[in-house]
């Protein structure tokens with residue numbers, strides 16, 4: 001698993017370098033590990049309207065789904081902040097939750113060091129698809 005985590009972390013940093021962020025100048029990269037071992041990346045893609053900006057994590061999820069993946073193990077995310085580990089925004093946490101609560105999340109610094117956490121820790125008491133089946 002450590003080799004796979006290193007690959008995931010390195011790919012999320014590479015994806016960050018592809019970010020289209022002329023307005024915020026805040027590049028973000030994400031790399032998703034699928035249950036079958038594939039890695040799908042995403043970066044933030046901004047828009048002049050601002051509100052149509054899509055985060056790196058959601059770009060990666062959408063790409064993964066298009067490529068036929070719906071079962072995920074982990075996601076690594078990185079931005080340019082060097083002195084702290086930065087988590088995904090609330091909207092992205094909810095989008096990840098759509099595909100299960102078992103995600104491992106690697107918060108990655110620019111030097112490749114990372115902190116392991118989980119979606120359950122980042123989004124406690126979450127609303128999830130299972131709730132829709134309970135009414």
Ligand SMILES: O=c1ccn([C@H]2C[C@H](O)[C@@H](CO)O2)c(=O)[nH]1
Pocket residue numbers: 021024026027028043044045046053054055056057087088089092
């Ligand atoms: O979890 C996050 C938080 C922010 N951003 C992007 C959106 C915007 O382009 C820039 C500044 O918010 O960072 C992400 O990609 N992921």
